[in-house]
Amino acid sequence: MSSHKSHAQQTREWLLKQLENVGDKEECTLSIGQDQAVLIYLKTMTDPITVQEQLVNRFYELNDLDQYHNFVSSFPSVKEAKDQDELLGSLLKGQVIVCIGDQMYMFDALLVQGATVSDAKTENVIQGPTDSFTESLDTNMNMIRRRYQSANLKAEYMAIGKLSQTRIAILYDDLRVDKAVLKELKERLDNLEADVIQSASEIERFTMTPKWRLFPTMMLSERPDRTVLNLSQGKVVVVIDTTGYVILLPAIFNDFFTAMDDQIQLPPIGWFLKAVRYIGLVATLLLPALYVAFTSYNPEILKMQIALLIAGSRATVPYPSFVEVIFMLLAMEFLTEASVRLPKAIGPTATTVGGLILGTAATDAGLVSNIMIILVAAVAITNFVIPMSMMSFGIRLAKYGFIMLATFFGLVGIVLGIISMILYLASLRSFGKPYLKMFAIRKLTEEGK
Known part of the structure; x- marks a missing residue:
């Protein structure tokens, strides 16, 4: 016995x-x-x-x-x-x-969290799970562990924020994680100096370096399936109490253009969808700047019919092309911001009607050209193609830099802007990982082992 x-x-x-x-x-x-x-x-x-x-x-x-x-x-x-x-x-x-x-x-004695779980709102998919994280850390842990039933999934708890003492959990697969990334994350969280932490984006803002950067080097997600996929790729997940988003790190540039539909669809379809997003990235960045460059500096590059079409469309516009572009893009920014801030009951209606009235009235008054209206609509649509809103905000801001370069230097300025952006992205690191590395982190990393 x-x-x-x-x-x-x-x-x-x-x-x-x-x-x-x-x-x-x-x-x-x-x-x-x-x-x-x-x-x-x-x-x-x-x-x-x-x-x-x-x-x-x-x-x-x-x-x-x-x-x-x-x-x-x-x-x-x-x-x-x-x-x-x-x-x-x-x-x-x-x-x-x-x-x-x-x-x-x-x-x-399985705990099934169903009543408090809602559908994802910012990361929509056509096929696949639709549930999203909640503002309860324990509920979010339950959703992750139900999908990732491995003893190698470790969870380390700690509290951050001098006054708020917000609970967080650091999740990782012990066999797949890069120990150097994990160590650096813990050091940054230990050195985090903030009184109150209430959201995942605050941790991202306080812990990442350099402080002044245009693009995010951590990824926020509300989807448990994306979180589990990143865990299986050897990444670290930070789950925060009181917020419905988790932090996934390290995050490279390519991660922000990957949707969960890419994993569900057949490989050729997934590649096509990702290619469409990169085409949308180029379009939303360069279309306004190219319009300014072609109309003000280099119209000879265009076909004669297109050059005459643009010139005829701008015949009544009383100011230079860059003023026209800035005016319409800022109007679009106002509409986008209003759609976020207005109550949900009237937001879509007010912004849609406002956009139609604004565009029609500005064209009829001769303040902007018809082609400019098409261009602004194309820029807005292509910006929304980017699946992660954190990256789309950075892209929205970056296009104004290209417009300024096109205003002063024409096509040469756009080329200089492209080279500068590539150099800037190549200089960024996410916990030691090159930001422009175009392939996912290997499942079993050899570094730090």
């Missing part, structure tokens, strides 16, 4: 060793006199009410280990573990391991 108990003790120790650095594991010892029972489970995966009422309260109500043993084993869904791997697998699925003497049972 003692050998069996020794074996059960060894199994329990092995189980806890596998869950090392897993911050949401719980080991609860129930004892009355010499009688003891041990419960091992993941807090974010199990229903606390079920555990308390069916396992903890019953232990003290029955007041007898043999009766408690009979009570637990009498549940139809309860099974006795055959080996260690089965124990570990059931634990990761949300079951409670009940250790009574030399017996170890798997008690089903």
